[in-house]
Amino acid sequence: MFDTHIHTKFSSDSKMKIEDAIKCAKNKNISMIITEHMDLKFPKDGMFCFDVAEYFKEYYKYRADDLLLGVEIGMKEDCVEESGKVIKNNPFDYIIGSVHLVNNLDIYYEEYYKGKSKKEAYEKYFISMLEAIKNYDFIDSMGHIDYISRYAKYEDKEIYYEEYSDIIDEILKVLIRTDKCIELNTRRLNNENAVKNIIPIYKRFKELGGNNITIGSDAHNIEAIGSNFNVAKDIAELCKLRIVYFKNRKRKYDKY
Numbered sequence: 001m002f003d004t005h006i007h008t009k010f011s012s013d014s015k016m017k018i019e020d021a022i023k024c025a026k027n028k029n030i031s032m033i034i035t036e037h038m039d040l041k042f043p044k045d046g047m048f049c050f051d052v053a054e055y056f057k058e059y060y061k062y063r064a065d066d067l068l069l070g071v072e073i074g075m076k077e078d079c080v081e082e083s084g085k086v087i088k089n090n091p092f093d094y095i096i097g098s099v100h101l102v103n104n105l106d107i108y109y110e111e112y113y114k115g116k117s118k119k120e121a122y123e124k125y126f127i128s129m130l131e132a133i134k135n136y137d138f139i140d141s142m143g144h145i146d147y148i149s150r151y152a153k154y155e156d157k158e159i160y161y162e163e164y165s166d167i168i169d170e171i172l173k174v175l176i177r178t179d180k181c182i183e184l185n186t187r188r189l190n191n192e193n194a195v196k197n198i199i200p201i202y203k204r205f206k207e208l209g210g211n212n213i214t215i216g217s218d219a220h221n222i223e224a225i226g227s228n229f230n231v232a233k234d235i236a237e238l239c240k241l242r243i244v245y246f247k248n249r250k251r252k253y254d255k256y
Helices: 018-028 052-062 080-088 118-135 165-177 192-207 229-238
Strands: 002-006 031-038 067-074 094-098 181-185 212-216 242-247 250-253
Touching: 002 067, 002 094, 002 181, 002 212, 002 242, 018 031, 018 052, 031 052, 031 094, 031 242, 052 067, 067 080, 067 242, 094 242, 118 165, 165 181, 165 192, 181 192, 181 229, 192 229, 212 229, 229 242
Parallel strands: 002 031, 031 067, 067 094, 181 212, 212 242
Antiparallel strands: 242 250
């Protein structure tokens, strides 16, 4: 089974060596897609951008049926054309499109949440996501819809589908209409409450006509590779969704 979301030393927030990742994945009987961060025009200079030529030069020798090379693109509103060129000009296997910034504010930090109610902060996040997936039509899968729940500065960080159903439905409809996948990110699936509240989103994806999901740990260290995959597989089966991965930008059905 493929872990389709892994960061190594080419990502600004990871020091993981690919050799260690390979060893760990083999021990866990997991295949991998390396997806380094590429957030062009990130508000902190030099962060979350890497030398793509160097990436392929160093890692291409490792590429195999069980190790593929992708990228996680930050879907910033003023970087669509430049991001598209990066994708077009390089032989990535797989493209994740993610929202890490809203109005150029990093939702990892408290500044984004200052002066906003939870509802306002989350609605702005989802609106940004909707606009991004309309513009970034060259991605393969939309990453971690619940990313904001990791870092929000509220006592209750969870996304409750019924509170944001209108905008979430619009996001899901765009993904389905453009034949994109949605990622089931396993980072938070060790939390029963997180699992309970993420399931309605994936059930709704299926109800609206979606079929395919990717599964990724978002690992930045070897311990996280393949984490909570048993829970992810249970969610996929519950929601009647197929687990896929991408090779040479072509969708493949995963085996597990």
